[in-house]
Amino acid sequence: MQRFSAFALLAKSLGGHQGWSRQWRLATPKDAYDVVIVGGGGHGLATAYYLARNHGITNVAVLEKGWLGGGNVARNTTIVRSNYLWDESAALYEHSLKLWEDLSQDLNYNVMLSQRGVLNLAHSLQEVRDSRRRVYANQLNGVDAEWLDRGGVKVFCPLINTDESLRYPVLGATLQRRAGTARHDAVAWGFARAADSRGVDIVENCEVTGFDIQGGRVTGVQTTRGAIRAPKVAIVVAGHGSVMAERAGFRLPLESHPLQALVSEPIKPVLDCVVMSNAVHVYVSQSDKGELVIGAGIDSYNSYAQRGSLPVVTSQLGALIALFPMFSRLKMMRNWGGIVDVSPDASPIVGKTPIDGLYFNGGWGTGGFKATPGSGHIFAHTIAHEDPHPLAAPFNLDRFSTGALVDEHGAAAVAH
Numbered sequence: 001m002q003r004f005s006a007f008a009l010l011a012k013s014l015g016g017h018q019g020w021s022r023q024w025r026l027a028t029p030k031d032a033y034d035v036v037i038v039g040g041g042g043h044g045l046a047t048a049y050y051l052a053r054n055h056g057i058t059n060v061a062v063l064e065k066g067w068l069g070g071g072n073v074a075r076n077t078t079i080v081r082s083n084y085l086w087d088e089s090a091a092l093y094e095h096s097l098k099l100w101e102d103l104s105q106d107l108n109y110n111v112m113l114s115q116r117g118v119l120n121l122a123h124s125l126q127e128v129r130d131s132r133r134r135v136y137a138n139q140l141n142g143v144d145a146e147w148l149d150r151g152g153v154k155v156f157c158p159l160i161n162t163d164e165s166l167r168y169p170v171l172g173a174t175l176q177r178r179a180g181t182a183r184h185d186a187v188a189w190g191f192a193r194a195a196d197s198r199g200v201d202i203v204e205n206c207e208v209t210g211f212d213i214q215g216g217r218v219t220g221v222q223t224t225r226g227a228i229r230a231p232k233v234a235i236v237v238a239g240h241g242s243v244m245a246e247r248a249g250f251r252l253p254l255e256s257h258p259l260q261a262l263v264s265e266p267i268k269p270v271l272d273c274v275v276m277s278n279a280v281h282v283y284v285s286q287s288d289k290g291e292l293v294i295g296a297g298i299d300s301y302n303s304y305a306q307r308g309s310l311p312v313v314t315s316q317l318g319a320l321i322a323l324f325p326m327f328s329r330l331k332m333m334r335n336w337g338g339i340v341d342v343s344p345d346a347s348p349i350v351g352k353t354p355i356d357g358l359y360f361n362g363g364w365g366t367g368g369f370k371a372t373p374g375s376g377h378i379f380a381h382t383i384a385h386e387d388p389h390p391l392a393a394p395f396n397l398d399r400f401s402t403g404a405l406v407d408e409h410g411a412a413a414v415a416h
């Protein structure tokens with residue numbers, strides 16, 4: 001890693017940023033690879049990295065239609081946690097959280113994991129029962145989880161309004177202390193640099209427009225930069241899963257929705273944990289820059305436009321101010337949206353497709369950032385061994401016909 005003194009950094013910034021070394025090569029696509037990964041978001045880059053690192057498969061291209069970090073990997077609100085209800089999901093997200101805990105060292109890139117604790121508030125007796133059930137389930141699965149009553153919430157996060165007169169009073173919360181946030185674009189850059197240094201070609205401005213399929217087997221992809229042959233192709237395109245599946249000739253049970261977020265003006269540190277509420281539809285954390293990072297559930301309509309609607313902003317800010325009255329004095333600075341692919345059980349689809357050699361990883365809905373290292377890790381194994389990693393196996397596409405769903409609408413924590 002290059003190191004600069006403060007003076008050298010200042011000189012470089014005043015000098016127009018000349019002379020920086022590239023974090024990854026500007027690769028020109030070759031005619032053929034062992035594996036082509038469609039989509040250079042967090043999951044695609046992590047898959048490439050683990051293919052190279054864990055399986056010695058380095059003749060790999062990541063094809064990204066835009067620029068690295070233009071998708072959800074850098075549009076998300078950076079919450080990382082593993083407190084999912086069912087055994088299958090708890091195992092998957094906990095596997096990911098463990099990888100997060102060593103990721104900066106592993107990539108030699110500071111992904112700024114901040115295990116500041118995540119509170120999921122409960123506002124009704126039914127939510128209290130559901131939340132406590134989730135805490136017990138988490139504990140049985142070795143996931144750290146605690147139940148805090150109203151007083152405990154106030155001690156852990158004094159800024160929250162726990163007044164009983166609230167329309168949706170805070171009755172308690174689940175707390176995962178090992179959960180928190182990570183720096184989203186650093187995750188993309190860290191995986192990109194580490195994959196590149198192991199020989200992976202990262203090709204930006206290269207859209208995959210079609211698939212070459214012969215006798216039920218994928219043989220390559222068509223792109224805006226020409227045809228590329230590959231016996232294995234992996235689709236990892238977040239909000240465009242069904243678009244790509246249609247190009248390959250099969251269908252997926254996914255709906256694409258906008259999910260938006262916004263940030264306030266920066267203020268001094270006031271909030272040292274993450275607070276989420278599924279009932280009143282708001283969540284908030286404070287970034288290192290001091291901005292409050294605020295989000296809610298999906299916009300209910302389907303869309304591929306990367307922006308959300310005003311009613312969602314209005315209602316989430318109403319909920320925010322009820323929970324944190326002092327935030328009513330803040331100005332909001334900017335908002336943005338990303339497209340999330342939502343599956344019927346709010347769990348991802350990871351594994352084989354009906355086409356031999358073509359793999360799919362998507363449908364992470366509102367919650368795939370936290371899964372980035374775990375998803376890449378198990379997907380690389382699945383591609384390398386041509387057999388699902390045990391943690392990926394329950395998340396196969398067949399579950400929508402067998403009925404073996406993994407319903408995580410509750411633990412998804414952001415309404416969808």
Ligand code: FAD
Nearest residue numbers: 039041042043065071072073076077079208338368369370
């Ligand atoms: P992306 O970064 O979107 O990567 C997919 C890439 O595929 C894109 O770069 C896209 O350009 C590319 N692509 C698409 N089509 C093609 C093509 N034809 N050819 C080539 N490339 C193509 N999750 C959490 O766990 N915690 C959160 O706090 C959280 N907050 C969120 C807040 C918002 C506002 C949004 C939108 C999402 C949030 N998420 C969160 C969800 C999370 O961001 C996603 O689940 C996750 O990032 C998706 O994986 P990815 O990083 O690979 O996606």
Ligand code: PYC
Nearest residue numbers: 077079366367412414
């Ligand atoms: O899955 O924790 C989550 C999340 C937070 C914001 C969006 N998704």
